[in-house]
Amino acid sequence: xxxxxxxxxxxxxxxxxxxxxxxxxxxxxxxxxxxxxxxxxxxxxxxxxxxxxxxxxxxxxxxxxxxxxxxxxxxxxxxxxxxxxxxxxxxxxxxxxxxxxxxxxxxxxxxxxxxxxxxxxxxxxxxxxxxxxxxxxxxxxxxxxxxxxxxxxxxxxxxxxxxxxxxxxxxxxxxxxxxxxxxxxxxxxxxxxxxxxxxxxxxxxxxxxxxxxxxxxxxxxxxxxxxxxxxxxxxxxxxxxxxxxxxxxxxxxxxxxxxxxxxxxxxxxxxxxxxxxxxxxxxxxxxxxxxxxxxxxxxxxxxxxxxxxxxxxxxxxxxxxxxxxxx
Amino acid sequence: xxxxxxxxxxxxxxxxxxxxxxxxxxxxxxxxxxxxxxxxxxxxxxxxxxxxxxxxxxxxxxxxxxxxxxxxxxxxxxxxxxxxxxxxxxxxxxxxxxxxxxxxxxxxxxxxxxxxxxxxxxxxxxxxxxxxxxxxxxxxxxxxxxxxxxxxxxxxxxxxxxxxxxxxxxxxxxxxxxxxxxxxxxxxxxxxxxxxxxxxxxxxxxxxxxxxxxxxxxxxxxxxxxxxxxxxxxxxxxxxxxxxxxxxxx
Ligand SMILES: Nc1ncnc2c1ncn2[C@@H]1O[C@H](COP(=O)(O)OP(=O)(O)OP(=O)(O)O)[C@@H](O)[C@H]1O
Ligand SMILES: [Mg+2]
Numbered sequence: 375x376x377x378x379x380x381x382x383x384x385x386x387x388x389x390x391x392x393x394x395x396x397x398x399x400x401x402x403x404x405x406x407x408x409x410x411x412x413x414x415x416x417x418x419x420x421x422x423x424x425x426x427x428x429x430x431x432x433x434x435x436x437x438x439x440x441x442x443x444x445x446x447x448x449x450x451x452x453x454x455x456x457x458x459x460x461x462x463x464x465x466x467x468x469x470x471x472x473x474x475x476x477x478x479x480x481x482x483x484x485x486x487x488x489x490x491x492x493x494x495x496x497x498x499x500x501x502x503x504x505x506x507x508x509x510x511x512x513x514x515x516x517x518x519x520x521x522x523x524x525x526x527x528x529x530x531x532x533x534x535x536x537x538x539x540x541x542x543x544x545x546x547x548x549x550x551x552x553x554x555x556x557x558x559x560x561x562x563x564x565x566x567x568x569x570x571x572x573x574x575x576x577x578x579x580x581x582x583x584x585x586x587x588x589x590x591x592x593x594x595x596x597x598x599x600x601x602x603x604x605x606x607x608x609x610x611x612x613x614x615x616x617x618x619x620x621x622x623x624x625x626x627x628x629x630x631x632x633x634x635x636x637x638x639x640x641x642x643x644x645x646x647x648x649x650x651x652x653x654x655x656x657x658x659x660x661x662x663x664x665x666x667x668x669x670x671x672x673x674x675x676x677x678x679x680x681x682x683x684x685x686x687x688x689x690x691x692x693x694x695x696x697x698x699x700x701x
Numbered sequence: 702x703x704x705x706x707x708x709x710x711x712x713x714x715x716x717x718x719x720x721x722x723x724x725x726x727x728x729x730x731x732x733x734x735x736x737x738x739x740x741x742x743x744x745x746x747x748x749x750x751x752x753x754x755x756x757x758x759x760x761x762x763x764x765x766x767x768x769x770x771x772x773x774x775x776x777x778x779x780x781x782x783x784x785x786x787x788x789x790x791x792x793x794x795x796x797x798x799x800x801x802x803x804x805x806x807x808x809x810x811x812x813x814x815x816x817x818x819x820x821x822x823x824x825x826x827x828x829x830x831x832x833x834x835x836x837x838x839x840x841x842x843x844x845x846x847x848x849x850x851x852x853x854x855x856x857x858x859x860x861x862x863x864x865x866x867x868x869x870x871x872x873x874x875x876x877x878x879x880x881x882x883x884x885x886x887x888x889x890x891x892x893x894x895x896x897x898x899x900x901x902x903x904x905x906x907x908x909x910x911x912x913x914x915x916x917x918x919x920x921x922x923x924x925x926x927x928x929x930x931x932x933x934x935x936x937x938x939x940x941x942x943x944x945x946x947x948x949x950x951x
Contacts, residue, residue, distance in 0.1 A: 560812050560821075567798045567809045574796035577758060579784035579813035579861055635800070 391543055395536040404535045406652055408542055408607070412600060413648040415546045417628035417640035418553050419596030424626060425634035426562060427589045428569030429479070430487045433494035434597050435622030437467040441598025442605035442616040443501070446518055447510045449529070449606075456530040460602030467598035468591040475587045491619075498617040517612025520605065530606040538607050545603060549596055554637055556592070565589055569635065597625075631677055633684025642686055647674070708735035710772075711865050711897045712757065717766035719752050719921075726752040727763070728921035734865070739891055739898045741912030741929075743905075748918040750901045751793055754867045757899075758790045759783035770865065784813060789863030791854035793870045793901070797842040803829065804838040806853055810860035821860075828860045832886060848879040852886075859890065866890065868900045872907055880904060884911055909933065 398404050420434050444466050445459030478489040501507065502515050512518060523529050532538060556562050564585050567575040576582045605611045628647060633639025650673060654666035681688040712734040719727040727749040734740045742750050756763045757770075762777035769775060770786060778786075798806050807825035808818070815821035829835050832852045837845065842853060851871050858866060868887065872880040884907050890896050902908045908915065908929075915932045917925040925935045932938055 558818070560818060563805065563809050563812060563818070566801055566805070570798045570800050571796045573760070573780075574792065574798070574857075575809065576780035577760075577784060577790055577792075578810045578857060579781050580809070581779075581781045 395539050401535045404539055406649060408535065408539050409652060410645050410648045411539075411542045411546045412604065413624070413628055414641045414644035415542065415549045416597060416600050416625045417632065417644045418546075418549045419593050419600065420625045421629045421634065421636075421640045422553060422556060422565075422596075423586075423589045423593040425629055425636070425640070426557065426565035426569065427586055428565075428635070429586060429590070430484075430626075431490045431590070431593075432487045432626060433490035433492075433622050434593065434625050435616075435618060436490075436494040436497050437471065437594040437597040438601035438604070438621060438625075439497065439501070439611075439613070439617035440467045440470065441601030442611045443507075443512065443601075444598075445602035446520055446605045446611045447507070447512065450518055450520060451510050455528045456602055456606050457528070460599050463602050464595040464598040467594040471590045471594035472587055475590045479583060479586050479590075491622075494617070494619065494622060498613055501617060502613045515613060517610055517615070520609040520611075522609070530603075538603075542603060542607075545599065550637070550641065552592070552596070556589075557637055561585065561588070566635070627674065631674065631685060633686035633688075636684065636686045639684050639686035642689075643684075646685070708737065710734070711736050711738075711770065712899075713769045714753075714757070715767045715769075717753070717756060717768065718764045719749070719756060719761075720764045725921050727756070727918075729766075730918070730921075730923050732916050732923070732926070734897055734899060736897055737891065737895060738913045739887070739900060739911050741908040741915035742899055742901045742918065743903075743908055743915060744918035747920075749921040750918055751869055753918070754790060754869055754899075754901065757783070758788055758867060784861055784863075787862070787864035788867065789858035789861050789865070790867040791851075791858050791869055791871055793873070795847075795850040795854050797845070797850055797853055799841070799843045801842060802838070803834060803840055803842050803845065803853060806842050807856045807860050810857040813861040825856075825860055828856045831889075832856045832859065833882070847874050848883075851875065851883065855886070855890075859894075859896075863896060866896050866898045868898060868902075870901055870903065872902055872904050880907060883907075887911060 394407060395404060398407070416434075416438070420431070423429050424431050424434075441460060441463035444463030445456045448454040448459040448462065449456050474490070474493055478486050481489055501512065504512060505514055506512060523531060525531060525533050530541070556565070564575065564580050567578070567580065568582055568585060572582050601616055605616065608615070628643040629640040631647065632641065632643030651670050654669050658666040658669065677685070710733050714730060714732050717727055717730045718725065730753065742753070744750050755761055756776070757768060759775075759778050759780040759782065767774060767776055770788060773786070775783065775786065798809065801809075804822070804825055807829055808821050811821040811824040811828065812818070815824055826835070826838065829838055832855050834849060834852050834856060837849060842850070845853060855868075855871060871887070872883050875883065887898060887900065888911065891898055900908065900911060912929055914927060915929055916923060917932060917935075917938050925932055925938045927935070
């Protein structure tokens with residue numbers, strides 16, 4: 375794609391996304407888009423460690439939960455603005471990613487993946503079985519409700535959904551920018567090399583462990599911020615909502631289906647699949663419970679079966695072919 | 702030619718031992734390499750040549766012994782630190798980054814000494830031209846044939862700007878024409894870039910024409926060293942490396 379064309383697409387996207395809340399008056403429809411953006415953002419964050427660096431982390435949901443809990447607890451009990459709380463939550467998540475990485479990056483392949491699931495499991499059980507965490511009442515499985523303290527930007531509380539939409543849109547744009555920046559910088563080259571051959575990468579002067587830890591921390595930080603946002607948006611946290619396995623798997627699936635290691639892939643997959651999930655639930659959710667999941671799973675299986683390399687690599691290859699034959 | 706003693710010692714290994722469980726892969730080896738030399742390292746399969754390289758390149762530490770590089774003790778440092786100090790290496794079994802283009806493969810190496818991606822890309826281009834892969838720059842490294850992959854290994858290591866280059870069988874599997882080109886290239890790396898080189902090679906003709914000096918390993922131990930003529934006349938070498946039959950044929 376030429377430079378100009380890219381900017382035109384970018385402009386269209388910008389105008390559309392900024393004016394969207396004015397065109398969509400139905401709050402449920404807007405929620406639809408908030409969901410899309412949130413998942414696109416989370417998948418973009420996962421892609422840094424899971425795609426660029428090729429480390430199949432399956433437990434990224436743990437950082438989402440940490441972000442949600444830290445900012446919520448601090449808001450509820452300490453009256454700390456979620457904007458500050460979420461940076462702290464991100465810091466905690468990055469720190470845990472660092473600790474975990476030090477232990478698990480020495481493991482190879484599927485053992486690494488399994489260990490990330492194990493950590494999610496441990497933290498989830500820990501939160502589930504504790505009434506108090508670090509002196510704050512978190513009420514185990516029940517979770518905490520976020521009290522309404524009046525519409526305020528500082529409290530990240532709004533009566534409508536429009537403001538939430540713009541916040542997550544900003545998250546998404548910044549996340550995408552970070553991902554692009556990493557991909558095109560020194561770090562991007564190093565992560566891509568680590569993805570295929572760690573030994574050869576280190577022989578070229580790259581501190582492989584350090585790079586993986588850095589990627590993992592950035593990914594964890596981004597994911598945790600998403601968790602904080604989500605908690606403010608739905609005004610509650612509980613282990614099943616913010617520390618579930620399905621969330622971790624969903625994030626990973628979007629990135630994998632869209633095209634691991636590509637900038638646009640995770641975004642495209644999230645934009646297609648998150649609404650599909652919502653739509654199926656809206657259609658079948660009331661008639662037969664669970665049926666929507668069957669269709670959703672079937673759709674995922676078909677995509678993985680027919681385009682295993684991911685949607686975006688597939689589409690861009692086809693586009694190239696079309697251009698080639700047009701000439 | 703400058704006399705051996707006047708040159709700076711780039712690498713010195715003293716009493717290096719490497720044990721894998723009960724197996725002694727490298728047994729009390731001492732060697733040195735002077736600036737601007739091409740030093741050959743030969744020995745039968747399993748003699749411990751690659752293991753020796755792996756210790757110099759920091760893949761694993763020696764069980765005992767010392768290695769110094771430009772006067773600094775380096776044994777036990779990790780790979781990436783060795784590279785940053787100026788030790789580059791290629792792999793006997795090529796390890797291309799198959800998800801990247803030939804150029805990007807080389808950029809990863811070039812970033813070692815470059816401040817930004819732009820200058821690294823420039824250097825990678827020049828390095829690829831130097832090794833004769835300039836016309837294949839934008840191809841995915843997945844699509845290279847073996848001679849090209851060996852050159853890519855070379856380009857990547859060269860792009861890190863090493864002072865010492867360890868070449869592990871860069872001619873293995875190449876036909877005589879291709880390996881002749883590689884011999885020429887290795888010489889140019891030393892002459893034009895002033896890089897000191899250690900080569901492991903089974904192709905005797907190549908090692909004899911390239912090397913200033915040769916070390917011979919047999920089952921982990923050093924059995925001979927000297928100029929190519931000295932080494933090829935050494936009865937110990939003829940027995941342990943060339944094999945009696947092969948010697949008789951020559
Ligand atoms: N990482 C390792 N773990 C265990 N044993 C090893 C390891 N690396 C090498 N060895 C053993 O050490 C011995 C020396 O192997 P090395 O690869 O150094 O030989 P080589 O001289 O390079 O042989 P070739 O000419 O076949 O490449 C062999 O017996 C090999 O099986
Ligand atoms: Mg070997």
